[in-house]
Amino acid sequence: MFCLHDRKMQKKLKKEWARWSGLFTGQPLNDVKCYFGEKVALYYLWLGWYTKLLVPAAALGVVVFLYGLAFFNTNPLIKEVCESNITMCPRCDKWCPVWQLSDTCTYAKVSHLFDNEGTVAFAMFMAIWATLFLELWKRHRARHVSRWKVYDWCEEEEELILEIVNDPNCNPKQFRHSYLRSTLVLTLVTLMLMLIIGLAQALVVFRVVAAPLMSEGSIKFIRDHANTVxxxxxxxxxxxxxxxxxxxxxxxALKLCDIEKTNSFAAMERNFTVKMFTFQFFTLFSSLFYVAFFLGRINGHPGEYARIAGRRLEECHPSGCLTDLFIQMAVIMLLKQTLNNIFEFIVPWLRNCLRRKTAKKLQRKCGQCYRKACHNNQGQYDACDICKLRDWLYNYHLAHTDAFSLFNEFLEMVVQFSFTTIFVAAFPLAPLLALINNVFEIRLDAIKMVNLERRLVPRKTNDIGELCMQGYINDTLSTAVLSHAGVGNDFLPDQMITSGGFNVTECR
Known part of the structure; x- marks a missing residue:
């Protein structure tokens, strides 16, 4: 089920909101609320508020980066690395030669751009910023939902009322707790999390196998930078x-919600949100947590390396473990934000272009309307049957939407929030990338909803999954504090040989 677009309101939103030339203009939230409903309006309210508060975080992140750029030539730790004559153990068992610590001078300078004296202060600022963001958002939301007169609105009550209105003889659904279903769902969730963590470990095994193979390759650049590649x-x-x-x-998550058999769509939506957030958190951060907290700490030391199937566990980047985390964060954020936005816009646009041809062929069969009243932009007359049928065909061939279409957009932003807070110590430019992405994201989503997709069914609400969102963000904040305390960098790797001479067998 979907609603038809109102041509007059659609044209107004295109002019004031859903256009690329309006990147830095405000959002007509009242018009969005009247056209798409409170739920969509609250999403854009949240996204606009989040984007606005990213400005100070992005500015401070740039300052930290520029500070590292200004002083990396005078840093004593970098001088110690660059002027060192320490010999290091080979990075792999075969073909890899010994190397000098001074060879990592360039890497040490680059790592200082995001790992300097200002990084700790920036991490503390981001923890405070995230807390203030959540508290200020509650006030901002309350102000708008009070203005829209939905502050004390209850979704489950309205759902029950609508059922009675549509069918006066309907029987209310009774929820009966089932230990069997709960146990089954819990077991399946556990198995799913084990699968996700297993995929993260598979990536670890891939790097363990790939690095030595690249060190033995014929291409000199790849051989010299095997770990980085x-x-x-x-x-x-x-x-x-x-x-x-x-x-x-x-x-x-949808299948598990079907097994639970909740007594309302609102309850099913909450359960789906919790499961989806949990699965996504483990999917996104399992590998990053390994890099942040375990890489370089469990691989052993020269003479007693930890091994998997006879192969040495991967080691940190020569300039320190934080460089590995920085590379992971940079690649994932850039790819995720750039490619996701491109596909998010291009795919519906291409489908719309292809379907438009089919829609035009069908519209020709409907006939041509010559009534002047139907073409009156003032909307004072009802459209004739021919115009209504043509309009139905036009809306039918737009991109499909469902009850969870908005959830996908919100999930993307909450995941981005996690990236900008949890491991921001390894990537101070993350808030800046998030800010740039969100400026375009607001208009991209607006253009999609107004021009390329079927109109969402307007739904009332006074929050956007407030309990689930607050719980997820609170967990994110706790994780961020722990990660800032635990993530550190070692300027001198564990492969160092401190004696005047060395025996190669001591490195194995």
């Missing part, structure tokens, strides 16, 4: 895994 390829594979698992997670 393996990390970048692993990050790309992680991105592809995220894209695939997002669709799998959605399907699994």
């Amino acid at each position: 393996a990390i970048m390829i692993g990050a790309v594979l992680h991105y592809l895994t995220i894209q695939i698992m997002t669709r799998v997670n959605r399907w699994v």
